[in-house]
Amino acid sequence: MGLLVDGQWRDQWYDTAKTGGRFERSASAFRNWVTADGRPGPSGEGGFEGEPERYHLTVSLACPWAHRTLIVRALKGLEDAISVSVVSPYMREEGWVFQPESEGGVPGATADALFGSRRVYELYQRAKPDYSGRVTVPVLWDRERNTIVSNESAEIIRMLNDAFGAGEPDLYPQDLREEIDAVNARVYDRVNNGVYKAGFATKQEAYEDAFTALFAELDALEERLDGRRYLCGSRLTEADIRLFTTLVRFDAVYVGHFKCNRRRIADYPNLSNYLRDLYALPGVAPTVNLEHIKRHYYGSHPTINPTGIVPLGPELDFAAPNDRALRFGA
Numbered sequence: 262m263g264l265l266v267d268g269q270w271r272d273q274w275y276d277t278a279k280t281g282g283r284f285e286r287s288a289s290a291f292r293n294w295v296t297a298d299g300r301p302g303p304s305g306e307g308g309f310e311g312e313p314e315r316y317h318l319t320v321s322l323a324c325p326w327a328h329r330t331l332i333v334r335a336l337k338g339l340e341d342a343i344s345v346s347v348v349s350p351y352m353r354e355e356g357w358v359f360q361p362e363s364e365g366g367v368p369g370a371t372a373d374a375l376f377g378s379r380r381v382y383e384l385y386q387r388a389k390p391d392y393s394g395r396v397t398v399p400v401l402w403d404r405e406r407n408t409i410v411s412n413e414s415a416e417i418i419r420m421l422n423d424a425f426g427a428g429e430p431d432l433y434p435q436d437l438r439e440e441i442d443a444v445n446a447r448v449y450d451r452v453n454n455g456v457y458k459a460g461f462a463t464k465q466e467a468y469e470d471a472f473t474a475l476f477a478e479l480d481a482l483e484e485r486l487d488g489r490r491y492l493c494g495s496r497l498t499e500a501d502i503r504l505f506t507t508l509v510r511f512d513a514v515y516v517g518h519f520k521c522n523r524r525r526i527a528d529y530p531n532l533s534n535y536l537r538d539l540y541a542l543p544g545v546a547p548t549v550n551l552e553h554i555k556r557h558y559y560g561s562h563p564t565i566n567p568t569g570i571v572p573l574g575p576e577l578d579f580a581a582p583n584d585r586a587l588r589f590g591a
């Protein structure tokens with residue numbers, strides 16, 4: 262793993278020495294918005310109109326942030342409008358790379374459909390030749406302007422929700438926005454990013470702080486989901502999608518690899534039923550690839566798992582029945 266400095270690739274790991282052993286995620290750099298009429302969004306430039314076959318997503322099936330965008334693309338029926346390339350799950354010296362199944366890659370991985378690039382950092386170099394910063398997925402690319410629109414998943418899912426026609430479901434409805442934002446803020450800090458803060462900590466205290474906050478939040482979510490089908494009531498929203506991508510990785514990866522082992526999701530009745538309820542939504546199951554997920558984490562972080570051995574377990578069955586529709590009405 263590494264980053265670009267003035268457009269040049271440097272292979273280096275996150276430097277937690279500067280931050281007291283704490284992992285601090287950097288802010289995403291490309292922050293333009295696709296909008297229905299091309300007017301500028303909340304940040305960046307205008308001129309990115311929501312049109313079919315113009316935009317392209319580069320994702321990793323392992324990455325929980327990229328996974329959000331694949332789920333929203335599926336729920337909104339945008340599979341034909343927005344094309345996708347899938348990187349190899351292994352993120353090593355060259356960062357994210359393309360190695361399609363036909364070239365010995367892991368099943369599900371594809372070539373770069375845009376330029377046939379070998380590395381994702383080449384997309385960043387094309388968009389901004391002197392770019393300095395991390396090279397992350399997801400990346401939303403504009404074929405017309407030949408540049409990166411955005412590399413921030415939280416914003417990409419909002420664009421997919423409303424810039425390509427007002428298809429159902431509305432995952433960020435006006436009347437729930439305040440509540441969704443409040444839930445997102447806690448879930449992002451303590452759960453989505455919380456598992457990374459625990460896993461990438463290089464000091465005991467930093468790990469314990471992240472661990473404590475994570476499980477306090479999971480306990481609170483368990484209770485919240487006792488009284489409602491989804492996080493913000495009876496309607497599915499983006500808050501659910503954002504929690505889902507962490508929950509679905511939790512027992513397979515975060516419990517062991519990131520040492521988030523006070524409880525498994527399987528030990529929380531509401532969270533595990535809720536996880537299976539979301540998994541059963543049309544289009545969601547095909548976006549979940551546990552092979553990419555496990556190989557990525559266990560195979561890409563030599564400081565945490567130097568042997569790179571990928572555990573064979575645990576046995577998981579997200580397709581098993583759940584009680585949510587019975588309890589709360591379909």
Ligand SMILES: N[C@@H](CCC(=O)N[C@@H](CS)C(=O)NCC(=O)O)C(=O)O
Pocket residue numbers: 262263288289323324325326327395396397398399412413414415
């Ligand atoms: N804030 C970004 C974070 C994306 C992100 O950190 N992705 C990870 C993969 S799970 C990545 O590409 N990491 C590479 C790196 O940090 O060098 C988003 O939500 O889109």
